[in-house]
Amino acid sequence: MEMADVCGLPPLIPSGLWSAKSAAEKARKWEMSQRVRSDGLVLRHWSPCGSTHTTQEAASADLSLTYSDSEYDSLLASPEWSRADTDLLIQLAQDFNHNFIVVHDRFESADGTTSRSVEDLKERYCHIASKIIPLRTAATGAPFDASIFTFNKDRETQRKKNLEALHARSVEAVQEEEMLFYELKRRELYGADWQAERDHLVQIMANHELPVPMQLPPIPGSSSSGSTESRKKKRAADAASGEHTKRKSAAVASALESVALAKRDTPQGVFIRGQRLLTPRASNLASKFKELLEEYNLLNPPLLPNTTVCDVADEVRSNVMVLLDIRKTVERLEHETISLRERKRMLLAGEVLAGGPSGGGAAPARADSGSTSDEYDEVEARKKKKAGGGGSGGGGSGSGIFKKARFH
């Protein structure tokens, strides 16, 4: 239903998925019920146990709508329906057990020119019933359910139109809808992730300086004072004030959380420093990370894995992770661009198709090899043409495949 609202047509793919729950429900019991008609014919049919449906049906089958002349004049007079037509409708409905398809088949307007649809007949019948039955039941005191006789003609007409359109659509349109449906599902599923990933990346890129490595207590005998000096100088050059660096790195530290700085939370106990260099926490990144390390000649552990060297190595490695992150995002964006380009190509093709003779001069579907600026120009040109040339072809182009498949 929602899909019908968005694209003007109901989808072929059911939007509600089959659930195990509905399958797990117990099957209803059915029984043979019988009904004796007023003319003595006995009808037997299956119906769910305890259902009141049959009695209702019976009630409607026995329903006879009769009205006096005065009732007709005061309640039922309509500019669209003559008395003769109304009488005929009531008679046929009675004769054919309210089977309006048959009624419609047999119905012949008294003047022989007015053609009435099934919906017209139903609407009229329900209108009459909802006026007359309360009058009759008011006398006996029996309850009257008005909902039985409410008939929304517009909705019914639209429903049938939708079904017909659905039936008439082309294979391409069906395929495109399917494609879009899954694309939509994909977006619904991963959209939030993608956005988060992008935000995260933007944050990293905004200040991809790394957190200041944790300072370990001085190690006896190890000579690490010399080059920490130079590193500090380097850091000082990066940021104007020390405080600024600290604040910034705190922000980055949280931003890098998902890049998985495995080492920052040093576990209790004993370990070998050189064996605990940064690696991505997500195992699916491990092989890609390794490839990158190899590319930068980083695969071998440092020759002198003390605090100083390991911290530098970790800094390089976390930069490699940032790089990996960016590269992955670029890859994903490129994939998305390909599918967008395909979508655009279809849009352009669809419009050319629907545009008819006026669009004949325009380039046909462009292969995805076309440069983006080309496509851009084409869109611009289209816009201009439309604005300048007036809406000559615009109104008629509504029925293209393209419109059917529109989603947003």
Added chain:
Amino acid sequence: MARRLKASTHPNATQGEHQTNTTKHTQNEQFCCPIIFGSVAGRIGKKDPPPSDPSHTHRWTVFVRGANGEDISPIIKRVSFKLHESFVPPVRVIESPPFEVTETGWGEFEILIKLSFADSQEKPLPLFHQLQLYPKDKDPDPDAEYAKLPITSEHYEEIVFNEPHEEFIEPLRRYRAQVLANPGKSVSSTFTPQLEASETKRLYAINDKVLADIEKWKSKLAAAEHTKKRLENDIRSLEAEAV
């Protein structure tokens, strides 16, 4: 490498001298024990005592020691060397310093060195060393001059005790005090401040390359985002146009 589990699950926990079940860790204490491990190998000359097997050409020693010549036995209780299957027995367990094994042989293989700590609640840590007998990148000509020089292959590692168990803090403090009292000279001519400087320099050079690549990819990313946005806009306007 093997990320350690809670110390109490360690199978040797009952063998050690600390049989108490206290697994309480100290707070904000960290000790570091730099070690050097590796092997030294030399050809067996005519004057040397002959090997047990006449096919053996080299005498080699695989070792683990303090990086500055200090005694590591207060911290490391036992070192086991797992040699090639052909040695009998293949696993040599050394319980007291010097932690080393001398053997004769003719082939190179990987030795698994397992360090067990005085704190028996800590899991043993593995180290790997590729035994080297022949000079790298050189013709294995036994008569050449360089072939007579000893071949040394060693690695530097730092064993870090982060927030060690309370019972273990005293040995560690004693070790630290011992090291501070006798600032021994580095036992290796390889692992010097110069090496640290050159390693740092090398890594920073790589880092610069990575940073430059990050910039390059950032602009690629911006371009990709731009293209995507423009396509989205185009599609939107095409759709709007068709309504």
